[in-house]
Amino acid sequence: MFIYDFEKPIYEVEEEIENLRQMALNSSIDVHEEIEALERKKNEIIREEFKNLSIDKVIKIARHPNRPYTLDFVNFIVKDFVEVHGDRLFADDKAIIAGFGYIDKYKVAIIGHQKGRNTKENLYRNFGMANPEGYHKSQRVMKLAEKFNLPIITFVDTPGAYPGIGAEERGQSEAIARNLYIMPGLKVPTICIITGEGGSGGALALSVGDKVAMLQFAIYGVISPEGCSSILWRDGNHVVEAAKAMHVTAKDLYDLKVIDDIIEEPLGGAHRNPQQTAYAIKNYIVENLKELTRNNPRKLLDKRWEKWRTMTTNFL
Template sequence: MTPENRTLLLDFEKPLFELEARINQIRELAEENNVDVSEQIRQLEARAVQLRQEIFSGLSPGQRLQLARHPRRPSTLDYIQAISDEWMELHGDRGGSDDPALVGGVGRLGGCSVVMLGHQKGRDTKDNIARNFGQASPGGYRKALRLMEHADRFGMPILTFIDTPGAWAGVKAEQLGQGEAIAYNLREMFKFDVPIICTVIGEGGSGGALGIGVGERLLMFEHSVYTVATPEACAAILWRDAAKAPEAAAALKMTALDLKELGIIDQILLEPVGGAHSDPLTAASILKEALLQNLETLNQMTPGQRRELRYQKFRSIGVFTELSA
């Protein structure tokens, strides 16, 4: 492992890293001294595989959040370039803005013309600053709406990829109408005739995620999160202590398993053992297969059936019980 990758190591991954480092050390010593330790190495490698499965099958909500925020986790552009046959990015909201935190364009998926768009985070500090850490401005949501209207006009399915801690919450964003831009997107997305499939690929936070999150199908990667507020914000509000973020993460029910059980999402996309960042091409292949399967089903419906499915999906979210006096 390179020094750069070592700094990106998560706490719960350290036992696995130490075991793999020991295996490499034994292998190098054996080669230098011309000693056959293939059987011992085979046993240690089997143990490493077992340990990896144990670690990643029993992650807490807080640990899944760490994976969702991993700087090497595949981004919207990574997935688009991996799954599309052709791809052309389009720019601008036709109002003077071109937000780099929300990207989109036209492409082909499995021979079908589609519009793909989503939040885009950066790879390093400089790139993250340029992308505003994936927190879209009002212009970003208006650009997304322009692309979705284009898709609806020309009968192209809409595929959105959600990966944001939330919409940009700066004073300038409010001055430019952040709340109005998101609300307008919500209303308009319910009207579109074409299929809409939304996928949470990393961190889905608050209205920033919902601004491109209305569709007949909501998919979610295994180690992604989808929540009304970040655990840090939730902890600061409830306990006035951001250090209680792990407790907030558990209480928010923000993991894919929780949300599938609650009926919020439709499908969990399993990730390679070790997370999507450990094998991005396999993760992209899993995503592409799921999108094609869902598109095949949705394309068999009429526009009216798709709009009704979309409407009923969101009407059924949120269950309450009325207690009599």
């Protein structure tokens, strides 16, 4: 289990709780009150630590290796999921998951970035950084969803699109631009959720929707804080300053009206309770689909256009 330094006091108390439980199992000693006291202590430590989390810690939480990814959300909240492979042009990009399934009573298309849990998985998933074929695959699924009148749900969690030579040769920028061209004109409801780190055009390519939400400790920006630091300061030691200047946190972006909503995470972050996080996302999706599916395509497009036109106008 991966643990950041600032999380260690939490896990130390949890270890004490587990030791007491094991002792109770192996003996007739009643430790119920002691366990309850330690649970209160643990929750108080978490609340105190996460009450005013510094931006460098928010970035760490957003990138936590135990944070739930697209396939975790699919396993928790999507029924009868059928994955779609390949872009019918070049290859199947493992960094993007795409397919169809049910969320509650709604049949939906699911598209999302997928990272790995270890080195082998990360190499297989290319660390969640999609090649052009990943975005081509997402376009294929979007068009299928539109054809069969299915809402589209995207989960965004990537450092950015893959910057390799092969990706550029195969038209990385064009693939991202085509997503940005297609998504505003889709005649079906689209809900986009930034679940971890939303980096650069690779994230924006799956983030143009009727509703855009962020998990409480996710980040979202035009470039990674490290990339911004290396460009503006010519070194990587100004990550915090860069992140503050770019306003990458959910609260900042909500205040700026770049996103519509913030989905609250469980106490201590999404990685401490992925299932609860998934159900919070499910509730958000279902509540918004109730409203969005009542709109006819023309009204949907008009409202989406107004939303994004207003946003861009505010920053000009």
